[in-house]
Amino acid sequence: MAEPGTGEHGIDEQALDEVVRFTSELIRIDTTNHGGGDGNERAAAEYAAAHLAEAGLDPVILEKAPGRSNVVARIAGTDPGADALLVHGHLDVVPAEASDWSVDPFSGEIRDGIVWGRGALDMKSMDAMVLATVRAWARAGVRPRRDIVIAFTADEEASAEYGAGFLAEEHAGLFEGCTEGISESGGFTFHGGSGLRIYPIGAGERGTAWLRLSARGRAGHGSKANPRNAVTMLAGAVARIGAHRWPVRLVPTVRAALTELAAVYGAEADLDDVDGLLVKLGPAAQLVESTLRNSANPTALEAGYKVNVIPEHAAAQVDGRMLPGYEDEFCRVMDELCGPDVAWEFQHRTEPLGAPVDSPTFAAMRAAVLEFDPEGHVVPYCMSGGTDAKQFSRLGITGYGFSPLRLPAEFGYGKLAHGVDERVPVDGLQFGVRVLDAFLKRA
Incomplete structure (x- = not known):
């Protein structure tokens, strides 16, 4: 049964609309990271901080250099003795050559049930899910069991020097109590042939x-x-x-x-x-x-x-x-x-990472996916590349890749992330925010 004040699937209809709008609006903010310190996430950080503040949180914007902006906020849990959970997503994106695309890569165009643009998968969609979930909780009076620290970071697509690396080195106190974290590169649909839908969850890098x-x-x-x-x-x-x-x-x-x-x-x-x-x-x-x-x-x-x-x-x-x-x-x-x-x-x-696949947190991620796709198959996997989890691991935070999205067979996550015509289905975003909401309430 749905919780009081929420929709049929545990989160209200406004959140389902907001996750689509936020993804589009974040894409329109050009946060291209050219490497070598050439980037600017300030406008996206201000956008995220404003939406968090409207949900009653007290976000802070932190910069190592002008324009290289990070946002951190904490949601107090109901169990003061529980370990905190870090939920982090990066605001920067890799470059896009407009002449190669079918649409303006920074238009955030919504057409035929698809949101188009650089960052649609990697990873402004997850940033939007976090914002939509937090705001839905504020409307419904929901509090998680454990403290949740939200971080939107700069510079993940380069060295993380201005982003998660800077936060871990200079602002470790903001992550006090965090023992686990979730971020990108997991929880998306991988089509395994013969109708199999597989949801890999990152448990190593x-x-x-x-x-x-x-x-x-x-x-x-x-x-x-x-x-x-x-x-x-x-x-x-x-x-x-x-x-x-x-x-x-x-x-x-x-x-x-x-x-x-x-x-x-x-x-x-x-x-x-x-x-x-x-x-x-x-x-x-x-x-x-x-x-x-x-x-x-x-x-x-x-x-x-x-x-x-x-x-x-x-x-x-x-x-x-x-x-x-x-x-x-x-x-x-x-x-x-x-x-x-x-x-x-x-x-x-950066050091390689490993995370336990028999932890209660992994089990909660698995359960949240299967709640909304009972015929899916959730498996652990090791990422071939890396994420900001490497930076936060220096604070003793075990990282998982979990940014849920339901994708149709013609959408290859690995092909579209960093690729031409990056895009995400509207219903995939709405699936993702439902799953994220369910997980964070269980975690």
């Missing part, structure tokens, strides 16, 4: 290892023999890194994902034959195949300035990712692949 490789050789004329050619030495290391086949390392979250996905597909969970098991998982293999091992992908090369001059220096960048417990192996292998002539260093490093 590979660590980030962005590397810079450098080779120092002997400069010289391009027509002369030169055994100390920096370009040649660097190219050899880059080729070895790109061709390296990292060994399978099954961390607990990935083991749990494989085991539960095998049950969904009625397959034996033979973890000694992972390649064979992936075949049996069909499309759902995509949820685990990038987190079976460490990885390192060369992404940029820098060398030379004239065709007939052998340069003294050459450099490259590599996007590395490390599984929990296998950081030392990553470093050892990079030493071997680079060899004695190429040096490497971390440009940006």
